[in-house]
Amino acid sequence: xxxxxxxxxxxxxxxxxxxxxxxxxxxxxxxxxxxxxxxxxxxxxxxxxxxxxxxxxxxxxxxxxxxxxxxxxxxxxxxxxxxxxxxxx
Numbered sequence: 001x002x003x004x005x006x007x008x009x010x011x012x013x014x015x016x017x018x019x020x021x022x023x024x025x026x027x028x029x030x031x032x033x034x035x036x037x038x039x040x041x042x043x044x045x046x047x048x049x050x051x052x053x054x055x056x057x058x059x060x061x062x063x064x065x066x067x068x069x070x071x072x073x074x075x076x077x078x079x080x081x082x083x084x085x086x087x088x089x
Contacts, residue, residue: 001065001067002063005058009053011051013052015050
């Protein structure tokens, strides 16, 4: 599961398309001589993601990769901290 590094929400969307990369690769193969040497270039660029809560664009390296069990533990810890904070408000 991929999470936003700021808000730790899983409502992020990949904004770069693999289909567009394949189409560009095919166009390079068709229209450029020796296109086989250049068709790998669209696949070098990292995917980009956008968080729906913050609207922040981020690269694939910035996105936090987390197992769903780890996320459950993180949510439980956050819930306990909010319960401790509740009487103080």
